[in-house]
Amino acid sequence: MVHGTHNALEDSRNKDIKIYINGDFFSREDAKISVFDSGYLVGDGIWEALRLHNGVLVFLEDHFERLWQAAATVGMQFPFTQKELEAEVWKVLKINNMYDDVHVRIMITRGIKKTPSQDPRLTISGPNVVIVPEFKQASIESKEKGITLFTSTIRRGSPDYLDPRLNCHSKLHEVQALVQAIEAGADEALMLDINGFVSTCNATNFFIIKNNEVWTSTGEYCMNGITRAKVIEACEKNNIICKQKNFSLFDVYGADEAFVTGTFGGLTPVTKIDGRPIGNKNYGDFTRKLSDLYNELIKLYIINSK
Structure with missing residues (x-):
């Protein structure tokens, strides 16, 4: 059995979660991204993880500051503000009826490439945004x-x-x-x-x-x-x-x-x-x-x- 810092209690609700991809929602089985995505091709993406406790996204400002710093570091331009991204996260939590003991993973890649390449100039879309929420309570x-x-x-x-x-x-x-x-x-x-x-x-x-x-x-x-x-x-x-x-x-x-x-x-x-x-x-x-x-x-x- 896997043992480590990410050990979580099993929660059957996770099989029915809705995952956010660029404004749309998908079941776990149907949540897919293109093989031409920058993150898949060359690891050209950034991410952030949040915890929802008692209806509050804990230390949200710190996490978003780190996310925006990461974007600036890799030269990625977001077509949205922090408030707009926060609103999208709350949409994800609402559609999944989530309130407590939730882990939220935000993943943002540079976008879809015209052809397999590391060259950012060959990106033909805006950033891809994926938000994966899960009911996750750490194992005591x-x-x-x-x-x-x-x-x-x-x-x-x-x-x-x-x-x-x-x-x-x-x-x-x-x-x-x-x-x-x-x-x-x-x-x-x-x-x-x-x-x-x-x-x-x-x-x-x-x-x-x-x-x-x-x-x-x-x-x-x-x-x-x-x-x-x-x-x-x-x-x-x-x-x-x-x-x-x-x-x-x-x-x-x-x-x-x-x-x-x-x-x-x-x-x-x-x-x-x-x-x-x-x-x-x-x-x-x-x-x-x-x-x-x-x-x-x-x-x-x-x-x-x-």
């Missing part, structure tokens, strides 16, 4: 169990050729890292930066706890995680020392606790790295405290949004 059992990591030989790249902060469809290097981890018997991959310091995981951001301090990477070579930023914010608000710094596997193996962060799973504890146990509990007390503080930020956001 998986969180209590924690995950194991394996340090991949695949490095997080330098920002001068593919900035790790960019949420793009080109994820092959992360898939390669995860394949290595799976073959090594771990759940997910830990990735180092080009200098050999700990950067991030294949799909989540990475933190350790040492001597009541929270450590995470500098942010130069890791994903621009919204949850990562919220954990740092929660630490600042609660007078918890949180350092964004370079550190190595030497520090990781001697950590008191470790955890990863992501939009879907929130904070997920790490129990082993490269076969070495981390801490003495599956779900450490400090990690649990930080998870509670993160959830308080979500609750506050929901209250302020209503």
